[in-house]
Amino acid sequence: MVKRKLKDTFADKGPGDGMSNPPIHDFKDEEKREFRKCLVAWFKENQRDLPWRKHLTNPDIDQRAYAVWVSEIMLQQTQVATVIDYYKRWMKKWPTLQDLAKASLEEVNEMWAGLGYYSRGRRLLEGAQKVVKEFSGKMPRTAETLLKHLPGVGRYTAGAIASIAYGQTTGIVDGNVIRVLCRMRVIGANSTSQPVQNKLWSLADEIVDPDQPGDFNQGMMELGATVCTPKSPNCDLCPVQNLCLAKSMVDKNKLRNGNKLGVISRTSVPDIECAADQCELCLPENEAWDEKEGVQNYPRKSGKKAARVERTSVCVLCKKSETEELQYYLVQRSQKGLLAGLWEFPSVKMEEDDENSHHTVHEILQKSCGLLVPPSTQSMVVGEVEHIFSHIHQTYIVQSLVVSESEIDSSNIHTENGRWVTREEFSSAAVSTAMKKVLKALETSSSGKKKKKPTDTDKNQKSITSFFTKK
Structure with a gap:
């Protein structure tokens, strides 16, 4: 099998190191800098007015962390529009972590009723009680300790709390971030597979802005939620569209095919090719690039298990x-x-x-x-x-x-x-x-x-x- 090579467009030298470019699934150093600058500026200008963001100016670091924690748990598998009213009622009833720790499970269930995935509310209560009892009301201060000590807090939630509330330089990967990164770096393999998950977390940690990690991570989620959406994404409004390889593929195919829509084979996609042989991250060889779908070819997911x-x-x-x-x-x-x-x-x-x-x-x-x-x-x-x-x-x-x-x-x-x-x-x-x-x-x-x-x-x-x- 002939090894696929990077095309000339992507084969110039790296910034001052004399080395060739990294594979298409990676960002060059100058791309990382541009990504951070453009995304953070866009987020500060375009962020939605959401109630949990009002708590981020609180000088009490534990209160900031509590606010982010509650919002992120509520937002799991739930739309923002649904969460807003629940979040407002929750914070009115239990404005501090100490207030929540005194609540009963019955009260929490009543507050959570209708929001779904009820174990989330129970784990918030258990977590608050643990922080009060074992940590004297002080939230764990890093993503690693949050992940270790708080029930119901996974890698994403720990990273969100640590970066947004504490300013820790750590990446996050949720559904929105998966979509953005898969399109930016044309990652076409099953997004739930372990190789893809490992790569996405690696990319997220590499590109996060060390000076403004909270704004950057919120910007990534905001971009995926409002611009780089699952259906009908608005690429013209994307602040980092110049770095998006999926959009580049769409533009190049439009030019090459005279804007005629149709399905073309994976091997006939011009200009953007992976140098690796049998890459675990690429669109599978037996799957076609559907030009009608454009950037929506990414990410790919495995078929849902029937209910x-x-x-x-x-x-x-x-x-x-x-x-x-x-x-x-x-x-x-x-x-x-x-x-x-x-x-x-x-x-x-x-x-x-x-x-x-x-x-x-x-x-x-x-x-x-x-x-x-x-x-x-x-x-x-x-x-x-x-x-x-x-x-x-x-x-x-x-x-x-x-x-x-x-x-x-x-x-x-x-x-x-x-x-x-x-x-x-x-x-x-x-x-x-x-x-x-x-x-x-x-x-x-x-x-x-x-x-x-x-x-x-x-x-x-x-x-x-x-x-x-x-x-």
Whole structure:
């Protein structure tokens, strides 16, 4: 196999060292300097007005670190627009790390409800309590010690806190940075592979501005979030477009092909070639460069693993209080696993051989929380509610049951794992978005907004309205 050579465009000498250029996946020294200068200047001029950035002027280094920590944990797998209100409420309730350390898990779960990935909130609480107890309220001062001591803090979050709050010269790699670097240095191999991850972290550490690491790292994330986006990136607004090899490939192909769009083979891409033989970072030889995609050819990701399909039977157990206010019964999930510690309607996971059937409300109540109601008590079929978790496609088979005080054993109601809540209390409780969808489905069904053709199973069942009006 003939070894691919760097083209003349990229084969001039390095800055004053008499050495040839580094491979295309690396930055030359002058490119690093230009990258830092252009990116930091752009960030200072164009950064978004985000609430966590207001805390970066706080002279208390621990408070700066706490603010960055909370924001970065919330931003994991979550859009900025969603996080803003949660962050504001969080910092209002727990403005200092010491305040958070005094909170209960129930309070944290209530604050986090609807944000998803609930273990993040629990680990923030555990981390705050650890810092107060073991470090006298002083945050670890380096990326290395943050990574070592704080639960839920990985390499990226540790680097973000250390660079933004402490000014430590350390790089960061998140989804936005991956996209920017893969396009800048035409890294086309699977971005989740170990060789690519190693290279990205190496590049991030090499190019970070030693004088302004916080602004540089925020600039990298801001660039990926607002300009170098996954779809429809605005390359004309990019402050470092002159250093971007993916854009250079697009421009050169437009000129060579007379701006005609189409798919051309990897080997016919002109001017930018890797000198390495069988490079672990390049676009695979058997994959084509799609000119219609342009810079969006980078980065490449492995195919997503299909979400696991699950079905769960749910009973919305209702009763009217002495004041005629409707109440709902909730049970608390285990403190481990998915949605740990959150409250939900009594539920029973359906096994694979239960696909075409559902549990009765009596079975759900007995299996999930040990409650017994008279066998004659009738229920209403509400329907199916779908919710997508990160790795689970969940379908809830929802039924409702309305009972009176005399129809249920009240001695089982007020255990620590079960409680009655009003509609208002439900809204502020630590319940998942999925359970909010379930209640909305019930309310829509009972209000008559959603008409459902009755099945053979529920033709003889009374509607929830008949329970409310029964004399």
